[in-house]
Amino acid sequence: MKEIAEKVVAGDVRTVARLIRDIDDGMPHVRDALKRLFPHTGRAYVIGITGAPGVGKSTLVDQMISHLRKNGKTVGVLAVDPTSPFSGGAILGDRVRMQRHSMDEGVFIRSLATRGHFGGLTQSTRSAIDVLDAMGKDYILVETVGVGQDEVDVVRSAHTTLIIVIPGMGDDIQAIKAGILEVGDIFVINKADRDGTDKTMSDLRLMIDMDQKKYKDGKWKPPILKTQAVFDQGVKELMDTIEEHRLYNFKTHGDLPFRKRKDRVGQELAEMVKARLIEEVIGGLVESGAFDMVVEEIVSGKLDPYTACERIVIPVLGKRP
Amino acid sequence: MKEIAEKVVAGDVRTVARLIRDIDDGMPHVRDALKRLFPHTGRAYVIGITGAPGVGKSTLVDQMISHLRKNGKTVGVLAVDPTSPFSGGAILGDRVRMQRHSMDEGVFIRSLATRGHFGGLTQSTRSAIDVLDAMGKDYILVETVGVGQDEVDVVRSAHTTLIIVIPGMGDDIQAIKAGILEVGDIFVINKADRDGTDKTMSDLRLMIDMDQKKYKDGKWKPPILKTQAVFDQGVKELMDTIEEHRLYNFKTHGDLPFRKRKDRVGQELAEMVKARLIEEVIGGLVESGAFDMVVEEIVSGKLDPYTACERIVIPVLGKRP
Numbered sequence: 321m322k323e324i325a326e327k328v329v330a331g332d333v334r335t336v337a338r339l340i341r342d343i344d345d346g347m348p349h350v351r352d353a354l355k356r357l358f359p360h361t362g363r364a365y366v367i368g369i370t371g372a373p374g375v376g377k378s379t380l381v382d383q384m385i386s387h388l389r390k391n392g393k394t395v396g397v398l399a400v401d402p403t404s405p406f407s408g409g410a411i412l413g414d415r416v417r418m419q420r421h422s423m424d425e426g427v428f429i430r431s432l433a434t435r436g437h438f439g440g441l442t443q444s445t446r447s448a449i450d451v452l453d454a455m456g457k458d459y460i461l462v463e464t465v466g467v468g469q470d471e472v473d474v475v476r477s478a479h480t481t482l483i484i485v486i487p488g489m490g491d492d493i494q495a496i497k498a499g500i501l502e503v504g505d506i507f508v509i510n511k512a513d514r515d516g517t518d519k520t521m522s523d524l525r526l527m528i529d530m531d532q533k534k535y536k537d538g539k540w541k542p543p544i545l546k547t548q549a550v551f552d553q554g555v556k557e558l559m560d561t562i563e564e565h566r567l568y569n570f571k572t573h574g575d576l577p578f579r580k581r582k583d584r585v586g587q588e589l590a591e592m593v594k595a596r597l598i599e600e601v602i603g604g605l606v607e608s609g610a611f612d613m614v615v616e617e618i619v620s621g622k623l624d625p626y627t628a629c630e631r632i633v634i635p636v637l638g639k640r641p
Numbered sequence: 642m643k644e645i646a647e648k649v650v651a652g653d654v655r656t657v658a659r660l661i662r663d664i665d666d667g668m669p670h671v672r673d674a675l676k677r678l679f680p681h682t683g684r685a686y687v688i689g690i691t692g693a694p695g696v697g698k699s700t701l702v703d704q705m706i707s708h709l710r711k712n713g714k715t716v717g718v719l720a721v722d723p724t725s726p727f728s729g730g731a732i733l734g735d736r737v738r739m740q741r742h743s744m745d746e747g748v749f750i751r752s753l754a755t756r757g758h759f760g761g762l763t764q765s766t767r768s769a770i771d772v773l774d775a776m777g778k779d780y781i782l783v784e785t786v787g788v789g790q791d792e793v794d795v796v797r798s799a800h801t802t803l804i805i806v807i808p809g810m811g812d813d814i815q816a817i818k819a820g821i822l823e824v825g826d827i828f829v830i831n832k833a834d835r836d837g838t839d840k841t842m843s844d845l846r847l848m849i850d851m852d853q854k855k856y857k858d859g860k861w862k863p864p865i866l867k868t869q870a871v872f873d874q875g876v877k878e879l880m881d882t883i884e885e886h887r888l889y890n891f892k893t894h895g896d897l898p899f900r901k902r903k904d905r906v907g908q909e910l911a912e913m914v915k916a917r918l919i920e921e922v923i924g925g926l927v928e929s930g931a932f933d934m935v936v937e938e939i940v941s942g943k944l945d946p947y948t949a950c951e952r953i954v955i956p957v958l959g960k961r962p
Binding site: 351354355358359372373374581582585586588589590592593594596597598600601602611612614615616618619624625626627628629630632633636637 | 672675676679680693694695902903906907909910911913914915917918919921922923932933935936937939940945946947948949950951953954957958
């Protein structure tokens with residue numbers, strides 16, 4: 321394990337690739353490597369990119385990589401796709417756009433689908449971020465499909481979160497905009513040549529302004545940018561705005577490494593404990609066959625699931641000091 | 642608690658509303674009511690409706706309610722919106738379309754946002770389904786925003802799952818389509834007057850056909866329907882197709898109540914145990930202040946989060962028989 325950690329810190333691509341795959345597969349042995357890597361983390365700047373399907377996230381990420389590379393920065397990309405457990409290959413086609421960077425040693429791109437049984441998507445993503453961070457990447461771009469609770473949790477691991485929308489997404493977008501307002505640091509209207517861009521802009525502006533009491537006292541107020549990622553239009557301005565937000569973060573939180581800020585640490589630790597408990601408790605019962613016996617009792621109508629749950633949980637918790 | 646269960650079974654709307662709110666808020670006292678209600682569940686037919694924002698799910702659900710009511714069926718609707726914890730009110734505007742049914746005693750509509758701390762969205766939704774089922778609703782429509790892992794889990798609780806798309810959602814839709822193929826029983830192209838409907842139809846058809854080996858031996862092959870929900874076009878055909886799928890389910894699984902089928906029971910029990918463990922273990926540590934102390938140690942650099950996790954988990958699990 322010590323050797324794995326050393327190789328990661330030395331930037332060995334094959335070791336990093338294998339470790340991230342093992343994280344994604346929920347292999348228990350990764351924990352020791354992660355412990356050893358943790359002291360080497362805290363230097364990378366993490367950018368979350370989220371938005372509904374079809375808004376052009378991959379194209380935008382591809383352009384962002386180019387801009388960062390032009391400035392001499394190394395880049396790690398994690399494409400987080402919780403839908404792919406069902407069909408592992410689906411994601412590859414989608415990442416084809418980023419392939420032009422695949423021969424660049426300063427760029428490392430991986431997909432995460434979290435095929436591990438009980439470990440959460442958020443946990444796997446954070447561990448993978450740690451690995452790319454320890455590997456020495458300057459920027460880590462985390463792209464997530466959709467805007468469910470999982471995705472919201474994932475982008476909470478980012479220093480700067482971009483919410484990507486396109487014009488004319490319909491009324492339902494209101495519900496989403498409200499939900500992600502809190503996690504969005506920068507809003508991007510992509511495909512901004514389309515009809516309805518001004519309407520989307522004013523809708524977003526209204527949503528943000530409604531929360532204006534939160535933006536007093538110099539607090540960051542999410543700007544709204546227009547891009548046409550496919551033509552690299554507006555991407556330079558986006559990168560400048562990300563840099564502004566980075567400086568704002570630094571001013572607000574000082575040089576305290578991001579992952580070591582108290583609110584984040586608490587949330588991340590809670591999630592890690594959660595993943596472990598499930599793995600051990602349910603995993604153990606499944607292996608011994610005890611879980612199956614309880615399921616049979618419910619199926620045959622002898623037991624209700626709420627009582628069954630207590631039968632499993634109480635022996636575990638009853639013995640705590 | 643006995644009284645609550647009795648009132649739910651008698652169809653008392655105020656009791657049901659309060660119980661679902663308490664489920665959503667993660668109140669521990671709901672467990673006893675749910676235990677008592679379980680023997681009264683297993684009769685309702687549950688339809689999941691999912692798809693990206695802007696595809697017109699609420700409008701479609703509204704029309705589905707009308708069709709079911711015309712056939713004399715009672716209907717419960719759960720609008721599951723994991724984004725609303727951040728802004729409780731956001732969802733209301735979106736449900737305005739269903740308001741015309743709000744005076745109909747045969748219809749009961751509620752939103753779930755899962756404000757409870759450690760209980761999962763899926764668990765809350767299943768418990769709320771149990772309540773509406775015990776209340777005597779013939780059909781329960783569960784509408785979810787987005788297509789993240791949470792949503793996929795939620796729709797797994799449905800007898801029939803509709804995946805709603807609209808024409809021209811872009812390339813990324815491929816990734817989603819692959820992810821939800823496994824949970825989609827019927828695909829609906831809504832807003833089917835728009836450009837690109839034929840393209841979306843043939844894309845979906847291709848995706849489904851690629852999996853054709855799964856559809857041998859009389860296995861259900863997801864049909865693709867076109868609707869314009871806003872004009873009630875195609876909704877009758879959709880309801881007929883749902884009925885066909887209901888009969889297929891019955892033929893395949895007999896009269897075994899849905900929630901008592903072995904695969905479902907196992908999955909649901911695992912999730913319930915998960916929610917309880919988190920609630921008790923982390924909830925307990927937070928209350929005693931122990932969690933905060935560990936967080937401080939990580940923040941100050943004395944401890945890495947992976948080791949901290951073991952310190953919490955091992956005392957709990959080490960004492961198991």
